[in-house]
Amino acid sequence: MTKDTNSTHHNEFEKAEHKDEMKHQVISFAMMIIFTIAAFAVVATDAIGKYFTIPIILLLALVQVIFQLYYFMHLKNKGHEMPALMIYGGIAVAFMTILTFTTIIWW
């Protein structure tokens, strides 16, 4: 162990920091729940018509996933540059794939 300290003071500081982060995570969880309920509600009540429903629920899913990736999985934190790059890469290929399968499979 070369880099770490023995000071309990430091540990207290870290704990507070973790707690702060945890608070953000609980908030993002609440948001995710709200988005989920909204998505289900939009579909269940058929409140806004078929053509708007699909883009809206897709958007809600997207925002939720961003919360999940950035807060729960810490993609926003330092030291996640390479993971973020590879996830974006995966998302780019995923996007092309899904675009293909919704457009040029049937003609």
Add this chain to the structure above:
Amino acid sequence: MKGWMGKFRALFMLGSLSLILSGCGVEKLSALKPAGYGAELLYDLMILSIAIMIFVFIVVMAIYTFVLIRYRRKKGQEDYIPKQTEGNKVLEIIWTVIPIILLLVLAVPTVQAVFDLAETSSDKADIRIDVTSAQFWWQFDYAGEEISTSQDLYIPKGKRVYLTMKSADVIHSFWVPSIAGKIDTNPGDNENTMYLEANEEGVYWGQCAELCGPSHSLMDFRVVVVSPEEYEQWVKDMKNADPEAKPETTVAQEGQKIFQNNCMSCHAIGAQPKGVGPNLTNFGDRSKVAGILEPTKENIVDWILNPNEHKPGNSMPPNLVNKEEAGKVAEYLMQLKPSEITPEDAK
């Protein structure tokens, strides 16, 4: 576009590139001997792209040859350390920008040609044909004419013929190199369309270009291009074909009976009913047996007795009839030629 490309081609005729290429292959088969609208359009594109590419190749090879001769390590240079250059901005920009320009020159006519060849919903269409491929033969149904045939596709010279393509089993690909490019025939709802427009009369080779089983290489067909008048006559003759018509000779009559008892469940004569095997209307006029064999009696008998010998993996059962019966059936089939228009007319 056509005119522009034509001039371009003329230019290169002088450069003899086109001449060299058009010396390749046999008539009616080679993509380098185009005889139809599509094939000519694509031939022009090929020449354009080859010309650009040869230009690039010459540049690369000039530098290459110079470098290898000039900078080869010579005796006494073993300890020579060359200057360690990192790069050269100007050069690098040049060999990025020039290829981009060359590719744009190529991309524009490419996109034009793609859209040109995809224009199959035109109202001008007077002839529409449904093409159905199967292991290992082709069915041609002339929409609106109540005509069905197989293996020999008759089309009139100079007219656009629109094809709707589908497959009865696996994916095949319809290719008549001298007249047009190819397109796949897919099973299910994934129908494709294309058109043929032939400029010269003749009997053209058609091939399957997508691996479809053991006899993929034997899934040939013919496109018979005749004059519009002859085409009209052919259509009339095809419509008049009567499966019940009594043949003249007794042998053929017996053959007809055997055929009706053993073969009719798969092979139709006339437009209806549609069988699972090739339609044999006016079989006597066919240029080939099963697309590959010369139309002689021996070959027909041989085919009936043992089709798998000639086209491995095909689904026609062998030895349905004995050799004597097969001979009679062959006799019957060969006299099925009410049409006066035969492949001979195209030649």
Add this chain to the structure above:
Amino acid sequence: MSTAVAQKKGFGAFIWDYLTTVDHKKIAHLYLVSGGLFFLMGGLEAMIIRIQLMKPDNEFISAGLYNEMITMHGTTMIFLAAMPLLFALMNAVVPLQIGARDVAFPFLNSLGFWLFFFGGVILNFSWFMGGAPDAGWTAYAPLSTTSPGHGVDFYVIGLQISGAGTLIGGINFLVTIVNMRAPGMSYMRMPLFTWTIFVTSTLILFAFPALTVGLFLMMFDRMFGSVFFDVAAGGNVIIWEHLFWIFGHPEVYILILPVFGVFSEVFATFSKKRLFGYSAMVFATVLIGFLGFMVWAHHMFTTGMGPVANSIFAVTTMAIAVPTGIKIFNWLFTMWGGSIKMTSAMLWSVAFIPTFTIGGMTGVMLAVAAADYQYHDTYFVVAHFHYVIVGGVVFGIFAALHYWWPKMFGKVLNEKLGKWAFWPFFIGFHLTFFIQHFLGLMGMPRRYWKFLEGQGLATGNLISTIGAFFMALGVIIFLWNVIYTAVKEPKASADPFDGRTLEWSIASPPPFYNFKQTPLVRGLDALWIEKSEGKKGMTPAEPLGDIHMPNGSILPFVMSFGLFIAGFGFIYQVDNPVWLSLVFIGMGILLGAMFVRSVKDDLGYHIHKEDLEKGDGQL
């Protein structure tokens, strides 16, 4: 501990050592030998194909067997020969080039190899178990889903297993390159070979999952009655084409990019010059990797995607020519002003340039979507991809083997034999494939069991077949060279070619811990910088200390063997559910081994400083 085992000299111990090794240099040997054997098998299949096509209407082999030959030739060469041979190079070189003692996941590295190996073995078992797959290496549905017998089942299972191995290998090298570079080696100081491996591994990561899914769908259709590709139940056969090519196109860049790296190293070394336009080369590599994912549908121009899709994919495909062109010119200008020494490695590299330029040119021609309606699925395409895959990948592998043979085996391959192997192969290659461009344009579709008299195709095919024999001769001479070198050639020095990168700063072959002290990298061509300042070797970045090494393990072999057993179960349970027992046994072995791996601590061991001081290579 692997060191203890290595000291026992017996043959059994030797085998055991290789079965359990996690040393990337030994795994490189394993990849090289098995990839080489599969290459010979694929070559034999190629010869049979060419003999069948020697004359019109030939009946040398039957139509069904011919389809098995072409399928196995393609599948073997791509998945079981080219890929593992490249993995051999990655394993042998990348850790050394970045100054690392090992890869990031030595255990997974071994697992990746054994998965590939058993996958390849399953695939080739099909020859003895009722017939090989016969639907082409592209295995288009529904031909593949309705193909009778078990041939295609072997294809599905074999590729699934070896594909998993490849994916694992790809992730391993990504992490190795990201995390394990020596101090001072920033991304823009990495040797170009390492850069290409980095991009290649990224492509593996994103391309192979599509194949995995495609193979699963096909497996479910063939073995468990699903109806993805059964149009009668609403299935759609185009799904397979897309999935296959979403994988398949990046796959060809997975093959070609590493050899671009090889050529970059070879040109620089044997011209005694720094690689011209290094940053442009890196940029071009990344761009090719990126564009590689946007062009797959150019394999499907005749599928009927419609003019809009065809145009888009035509233009993106043409765009790839730009970064590739940049590379060609940069190589030429690397040699420009240099001091070119024509060694065997350099010969293969120099021969690559015109060959690959032709392959690239025909590539652009094929990108002309409309003209592709004529080229598609003809011998023109066959000629094109052999120009890039043989003229690029195989030439590159030969160049790399001549270049890195001393690093892998401690001896420089005999130069004279190297040149003797080159010429027949090179001449034979052009004889075989140049004429095929014309055969295609003259109307010969690919995968044709026979062509007929009177089609004007006889002469061209005969020339092509003669060329194939020349290529075979070249390969035989190369093999002879390998044996000759092992027996007759003296031991190589650490740096026989006046190299520029880190692998040449350590002994040939390196000790199992690679670097006694991690080197300090001060720029691109790290060793060259030191040498040009008159130093003998690298400056260490750390004092001599204990070295941490991973433990060997038999578990990767066991896991892969479990999947091998389960594979047969999957294939044969269609005939009789009793075979499902093999699935359970095999999967049990796999999960059991995974469980053991998971609960048993494996922290590796340390080589002590005192032992290191006793001297190199004696451990």
Add this chain to the structure above:
Amino acid sequence: MSNEDILNPKQMPREPEKATLEGKNKFIGFWFFLGGETVLFASLFGTFLALRNSTAGGPGTEELFGLELVFIMTMLLLTSSLTSVYAMYHMKNNDFGKMQVWLGVTVALGLAFLGGELYEFNHYIHEYEFTFRSSALGSSFYTLVGFHGGHVLFGLLWIVTLMVRNAKRGLNLYNAPKFYIASLYWHFIDVVWVFIFTVVYLMGKVG
């Protein structure tokens, strides 16, 4: 760092999952793997989207799907994601006991989710005769959702194995990365589910 330091660290560092080179490798490697998994699931989603109307005369998505059960399953899985966040929170605070408890809750929620999924499949098969083999829609639905379910099952086995194996010895620098990537995996499962409930169920219900 000696093996002893890794197994019995005197002091837990700030990010125990990334304190050793092996830990860093695992962390990066696993993220990269998730990048690949993204493409894997995209291919499955694509296949489903291409075949979502291919009912072959059988029941379609609108007829099949009910929202209540899916909503409950969604809530279970979302909550399990939060509980695994709590587990990692306690790992960072070096509180092994609490971490185990929260992981236990995560496993319980995951099991409940799996139970719901099995009930749902059973329901479709018996009430609607909608199976893996009945139509292309069936094949693609069961494959996509089943792949996700398989991931859940594997995740559960993985987390339970880790919990049991390390129950007696507590956290160290050797097992911290393992716990961390297991929780990453669990979150990823949740990400995939967000798209499944949106694309498969909600869009299926809209038609």
